[in-house]
Amino acid sequence: MPPIPRPALPPQLRRSSLRSFLCLLLGGLMLATALPSRAMDGPSMDSTSSLSDAVVGQAQEALLEMHPEEAERIRRGVEQAAALWRPEDGDGEAFRAFVQQEFIPRGETLDLTFQRLEFAMERLDGYMTSLVRDLRRGVDLEIGPLLPVDRRLGGYSPAAHVVDDLFANKIAFVVLLNFPHSSLDERRSQGAEWSRERWAQERLTDVFSTRVPAAAQQAVAGAMADADSYINGYNLHLHHVLTEDGQRLFPEGLRLISHWGLRDELKARYADAEGLPKQRLIQQVFEKIVAQEIPAAVIDEPRLDWTPATGVVAPAPEAENAPAADPSREPDTRYQHWLEIFRAQRQVDAHDADNPSHMARRFNVDREIPEERVRQLFESILSSPLGQSVGELAAQRLGRPLEPFDIWYNGFVPGGGRDEDELSELTRARYPSADAFAADLPRILDELGFPEDRAAFLAERIVVEPSRGAGHAFGPARPDDNAHLRTRIGEGGMDYKGYNIAVHELGHNVEQVFSIAAIDHTLLQGVPNTAFTEALAFVFQNRDLELLGLDAGDPDAEHLVALDTFWNTREIAGVALVDMAVWHWMYEHPDATPAEMRQAVLEIAQDVWNRYFADVFGIRDQTLLAVYSHMVDGALYTPDYPLGHLIAYQIERHFAGLDGPLGPEFERITRIGRLTPDLWMRQAVGSPLSAQPLLDGTEEAVEALASH
Numbered sequence: 001m002p003p004i005p006r007p008a009l010p011p012q013l014r015r016s017s018l019r020s021f022l023c024l025l026l027g028g029l030m031l032a033t034a035l036p037s038r039a040m041d042g043p044s045m046d047s048t049s050s051l052s053d054a055v056v057g058q059a060q061e062a063l064l065e066m067h068p069e070e071a072e073r074i075r076r077g078v079e080q081a082a083a084l085w086r087p088e089d090g091d092g093e094a095f096r097a098f099v100q101q102e103f104i105p106r107g108e109t110l111d112l113t114f115q116r117l118e119f120a121m122e123r124l125d126g127y128m129t130s131l132v133r134d135l136r137r138g139v140d141l142e143i144g145p146l147l148p149v150d151r152r153l154g155g156y157s158p159a160a161h162v163v164d165d166l167f168a169n170k171i172a173f174v175v176l177l178n179f180p181h182s183s184l185d186e187r188r189s190q191g192a193e194w195s196r197e198r199w200a201q202e203r204l205t206d207v208f209s210t211r212v213p214a215a216a217q218q219a220v221a222g223a224m225a226d227a228d229s230y231i232n233g234y235n236l237h238l239h240h241v242l243t244e245d246g247q248r249l250f251p252e253g254l255r256l257i258s259h260w261g262l263r264d265e266l267k268a269r270y271a272d273a274e275g276l277p278k279q280r281l282i283q284q285v286f287e288k289i290v291a292q293e294i295p296a297a298v299i300d301e302p303r304l305d306w307t308p309a310t311g312v313v314a315p316a317p318e319a320e321n322a323p324a325a326d327p328s329r330e331p332d333t334r335y336q337h338w339l340e341i342f343r344a345q346r347q348v349d350a351h352d353a354d355n356p357s358h359m360a361r362r363f364n365v366d367r368e369i370p371e372e373r374v375r376q377l378f379e380s381i382l383s384s385p386l387g388q389s390v391g392e393l394a395a396q397r398l399g400r401p402l403e404p405f406d407i408w409y410n411g412f413v414p415g416g417g418r419d420e421d422e423l424s425e426l427t428r429a430r431y432p433s434a435d436a437f438a439a440d441l442p443r444i445l446d447e448l449g450f451p452e453d454r455a456a457f458l459a460e461r462i463v464v465e466p467s468r469g470a471g472h473a474f475g476p477a478r479p480d481d482n483a484h485l486r487t488r489i490g491e492g493g494m495d496y497k498g499y500n501i502a503v504h505e506l507g508h509n510v511e512q513v514f515s516i517a518a519i520d521h522t523l524l525q526g527v528p529n530t531a532f533t534e535a536l537a538f539v540f541q542n543r544d545l546e547l548l549g550l551d552a553g554d555p556d557a558e559h560l561v562a563l564d565t566f567w568n569t570r571e572i573a574g575v576a577l578v579d580m581a582v583w584h585w586m587y588e589h590p591d592a593t594p595a596e597m598r599q600a601v602l603e604i605a606q607d608v609w610n611r612y613f614a615d616v617f618g619i620r621d622q623t624l625l626a627v628y629s630h631m632v633d634g635a636l637y638t639p640d641y642p643l644g645h646l647i648a649y650q651i652e653r654h655f656a657g658l659d660g661p662l663g664p665e666f667e668r669i670t671r672i673g674r675l676t677p678d679l680w681m682r683q684a685v686g687s688p689l690s691a692q693p694l695l696d697g698t699e700e701a702v703e704a705l706a707s708h
Contacts, residue, residue, distance in 0.1 A: 055092035056082045059099045067105050073178075077103065080176040084167070084211045098170065104178050114197070117175060117204060122522040126478025128159045133474050133484065139229065140474075140486060142466040146233075155225030160214040163207070172208040181205035184364050187676050199675060200521035216347035223344040227337035227633035232469050234258045234629065235300040238265070240316055241285060244309035249278045255302070258289055259627045260470055264497050267410045268420040276400075283405040284308040286627045289334070290605070292598055296330040297323060332594035338632050339597055342586045345635070359583050362636045367529040367643075368676050369689075375580070378573035378642055380691045382612040387570055389702045390563055391616040404622045407571040407613070412564035414557040418550070420496050426548060428493030437487075437494060437502060438464035444506070444547055448540065449661030461513045462506070471501035473537075475512030477525070483509040500544050507540030508533055514670040524673030528680045530637070534644030535651055536670065539662075542652070556708075558656075559701035565649050566698040570612075573642040577608050578625045583636055601626050647681070649694045654685040 056078060063074045078099055085095055104110045135158070137143060138150030166172045179201040182190070187202070194202075235257050238250035256262050266282045269275030288294045288308050295313050298306040303319035306312070315322035345358040355361045363371040381387075394409050395402050402409075431437045441462060445455035461476075467486035474484040487494065487502040494502065511533055516525045527533050542561075545551075554560060581604045586592065592600070605626035614620045630637050651669070655662055669684040678688035687693075 050087045050089075051082045051085050051092055051095055055095060058092075059096045062096060062100055063103055066100070067103070070103075070105055073106075073180075074103070076180060077177040080181055080205070081173045084172070084176065084208070086211070089167070089170075089173075098173065099177055102170070102174050102177055110178065113174075113178065114201060114204070117171075118200065118521065118523050121204065121207065122478050124159075124162065126476065126481055128162070129475075129477035130481050131158055139225075139232070140468055140472070142468050142489075146468065151225065151229050154229070155222050157218050157221040160217045160221065163211070163217075164214050166208070167211060172211075175205055175208050179205050181209055184368060184370075187368065188678065191676050191679050192682075196520055196524070196673075199673070200523040203523040203674060210352045212348050212351045216344075216351065219344040219347050220341070223337075223340040224633065224635065227341055230333065230337050231629045231633045232257070233300055236262065236285065236298070237300075237302040238262075238282075240298070240302060240305045241281060242305055242307045243277065243281060244307060246307070247277075249281055255300075257470055257629075259286065259629045261497070262286065263408055263627075266405055267408050268497075270409065270411055271419050279405050280403070281308070283403075283624070286405075286624055290623045290626045291602065292332050292334055293329050295327050297326045297328070299330065332598050334632055335594040335597040335601065338582075339586065339592065339594060341633075341635050342583070342590075346590065357587060358636060359580070359587075362639075367531065367640075369529070369643075371580070374639055374643065375577070377646065377689075377691050378577060378639075380695070381566070381569050381573050381642070381646075382577075384695060384698075386566065386695065386698050386702065387612070387616050390567055390570075390698065393563065393702065393705060394567070402617045404617060404619060404624055406617070407574075407624065409567060410564070412560045412567060414554040414560045418545070423496035423499075423548075427496050427499040428490075430548075431489075431494040431499065431502075433493070434464045434466050434487075434489055437485075437499075438462070441506075444503075445510075445663070447547055448543065448663060448666075450663030450667075454663060454667065458510055458513055461517065462509045464502075471498070471505055473505040473508030473512065475509065476516055479517040479522070483512045485509050499548075500541065503544040503547065504537045504541040507537030510540070510666070511536045511670045514667050515673065518667070519671050519673055521673065524675075526674045527670070527672075528674055528677040529643075530640040531643030532647055532677070532680065534640055535647035536666070538644065538648040539651060539655070539666070556701075556705065559697075559704045561652070562649075562694070562697035562701040563705075565645055566694055566701075569642050569645040569694065572638065572645070574608050574612055574625045575628050575631075576639040576642050577612075578605050579628075579631050579636060579638040581608070582631070643689075646691055646694055647689060649697065650681065650685050650687070650690070653693060653697070 059082070060074055060078045063078065064071060067074065081099065082095065089095070090098070104113055135156060136154045138147060139154035163172070180198070182202060191199070235255050238254045238256060239248055239252045241250070242248060250265075254265075256265055262282055262285060266279050269278045272278070285294070285308055293311075294308075295306060295311070297313055298304050301323065303316055303322040304325055305314050305316050311327055313325045313327045315325055342358070348361075349356045349358070352361065355364050359371060363369060363374060367374070391402055394406060394411065397411050398406070398409070431440070438459075441459040441464075442455050445458055446452065450458065461482050462485055463482045464485045464487075466489045469486075469488075471487035474486065476483055485502060485505045485508075487505060488498045490498070511527065515527065516522060519525055527536065578601075582597075582601055585600050585604065586597070589596065589600070602623050605623045606621045608625055609622045610620050613622070613625075628638055655665065658665055672680055672683050674680075675683070681687060681689050
C-alpha cells in the first residue's frame with residue numbers, strides 16, 4: 001500500500017502504498033510534514049497570528065490605494081499572509097512594508113513568479129524524495145542485515161526544517177500574499193470552473209497553509225518510523241505454530257509477516273482441499289495478536305514452537321541453541337506504538353486551527369472528502385441487505401457455514417481456484433530475481449495495452465528492487481527521477497504472493513511516472529488521494545493471471561468481479577470503521593495507557609462486527625477487524641482501501657466500455673492530476689465517486705448467479 005498523492009500524506013489490500021506514504025511523511029516530501037490545512041468554511045488557516053486586525057486592515061488599505069483593481073486578491077492575500085505571521089517575522093510596520101514590496105499585480109511578472117516557484121517546489125520535493133529513498137535503503141531493501149543505524153537513518157527527516165526556512169526567508173509569505181488558498185467547500189463547489197493553472201496555484205499554497213514547528217514534524221516522523229520498524233519485524237514461522245493436538249500444518253521455512261502475509265496465506269488455502277484447519281489456526285494467531293496474547297519469544301523466531309490454543313512455548317525438536325521458551329506475552333507494544341503516533345500528532349494539532357485533529361487533516365486535507373461522507377459511503381455497503389445474499393452465495397460455494405475468517409473469502413475471483421503452489425512454481429521460474437521482473441516490464445506493459453513507445457518510456461523509468469517488507473511503490477517527485485518498485489523475492493525467486501504484489505506496485509509506478517513526467521503542472525502531480533492510486537493499482541493487479549498467460553475462462557467473470565469487489569469492500573470498510581473509531585477514542589482519552597487502549601480496540605472491533613457482520617456470519621463478538629498492521633503504523637490509512645475499491649470498480653466499468661486498448665486511457669486519466677475527488681472522477685469516468693455502481697453490479701450478479 002503511497003504511493004501518495006501530493007502533498008502530505010503513501011494490493012488488493014496490500015502493504016505496498018503504505019510504505020510510500022510513510023516515506024513521504026518521514027521525508028517531508030512536497031514539504032508534506034507541514035501538514036497543510038484547508039478550512040471547511042473559509043481560508044482562515046492558522047489563528048495564532050501576531051498581527052492585530054488594525055495592522056492587517058492598514059496593510060490592505062495601503063495596497064488598495066496602489067492597486068484598486070486588485071481588491072479581492074489583496075483582501076485574500078493579506079489575510080493569508082497575516083494569519084501565519086509571527087513575532088520573529090517582524091512587527092506590524094515590517095508586515096506593512098513586506099506586503100507593499102512583495103505584492104505582484106496580475107500580469108507577466110506574476111505569471112513568471114509562479115513558474116519559478118513551481119520549478120523550485122519540484123526541485124525541493126524531488127530531491128527530498130530521492131534523498132529519503134536513499135536514507136531508507138537499509139530499512140526498506142534486502143541489502144543485508146538490518147542494522148540499528150538503518151532505523152535511525154529511516155527515521156530521520158531531512159526536510160523537517162525546510163518549511164521553517166521558507167517562512168524565515170519570506171518565500172512562504174510571497175506565496176501566500178500572491179496566490180489563492182481556498183477552503184475545501186470552495187474547491188468542491190467552484191473547482192470545476194478553475195483553470196489548470198489555478199489548480200496548480202492552489203496546490204502551491206497548500207504547502208504553506210499551516211506553520212508546524214520542525215520539532216513537531218520530527219516527532220511525527222520518529223513515531224511513524226518506530227512503528228514501521230516494529231511492523232516490518234513482525235514475522236511468524238508457521239511451521240512452528242502448532243494445533244492443539246501438536247500437528248504442524250505448514251511447510252518448513254514458511255515465514256510470513258503480519259498481518260498481510262498471514263492473511264494472504266489464509267486466502268491461498270481456499271484452493272487447498274485440506275486448507276480449513278490451516279485457516280482456523282491462522283485465525284487463532286490473529287486473535288492472539290489483537291489481544292496482545294502472543295508470546296514475545298516466538299515473534300520472528302524459528303527455533304521455538306508455539307501452540308496458540310494452550311499458550312505453550314517449547315524449543316523446536318530440530319533447533320540448536322534455541323532461546324528460552326518463555327511463554328510470557330508480548331507487552332502492549334502494538335498499542336504503545338499506536339498511541340505514540342497519536343501523541344506526536346497532538347503536537348501538530350495546536351498549529352492547525354482549521355483542522356485541529358489528525359482525523360480532520362486526514363479527511364479534509366489528505367483525502368479532501370469530509371469524514372461524514374466517507375462514513376456514509378462505507379455504511380451504505382455494510383448496511384446493504386446484499387451482504388446477507390452474497391454471504392449465502394459464499395457459503396454455498398464453500399459447502400459449509402461461514403466462519404469469521406471468511407471475511408477474506410476469495411472464491412469469487414474468476415480463475416481464483418488455482419493452486420497457489422503451482423502459481424509460485426511458474427512465477428519463480430519466470431522471475432528468479434528483481435532484474436528478471438524488470439527485464440519483462442516491456443512485455444507486461446505491452447500486454448496491458450500500452451503502445452510500444454509508451455511501454456518503453458515507462459520501463460526505462462521504473463527500477464525493480466527486492467523489498468525487506470511485503471512490498472511498496474516509491475514514486476519520484478521530479479521528472480528526471482525514477483519510480484522504484486519493491487517486492488519480496490525469496491531465495492528461490494519471486495513466489496506468487498510477491499508477483500501479485502509486484503503487479504499491484506507496477507500500477508502505482510505507472511501512475512507515478514505519467515503524473516510527474518507527462519503532466520502539464522508538476523504541482524498537480526499525482527491523483528486526488530491515496531485511495532485513487534490504490535484504485536489504479538488494483539486495475540493492474542486484477543490482470544495478474546492474464547499477464548502469466550492464464551485465462552480465467554469463466555462466463556460469469558463480470559458478475560464474479562462484482563461479488564469479489566463487494567465482499568472485499570465490505571470487509572475492509574469494517575476495518576476502516578474500527579480504525580476511525582479508535583482515533584476518536586484516543587482523542588477522547590488522551591492519557592490512556594496501552595492496556596486501556598488494547599481493551600478499547602477489542603470492544604470497538606467487537607461492536608463493529610456485531611453491527612455489520614454478526615448476522616451474516618452467525619457469530620458475535622469477533623475481533624479480527626482489528627488485526628490490520630496498517631492501523632498501527634499507518635495513522636488512519638485504512639479508509640483509503642474501501643474508497644479505493646469503490647473507485648476501482650467505477651474505473652473498471654469505464655475501461656470495460658472502451659473501444660480500444662486500456663493503455664492510452666490509463667495514461668489520460670493519470671495525467672488529470674490532483675484535483676478534488678469528485679472533479680477527478682467526473683473528468684475520468686463521467687460521474688462522481690459513489691457506492692451505487694458497486695451496489696448495482698452486485699445486485700445484478702446475485703440475480704444472475706441465483707438463476708444458474
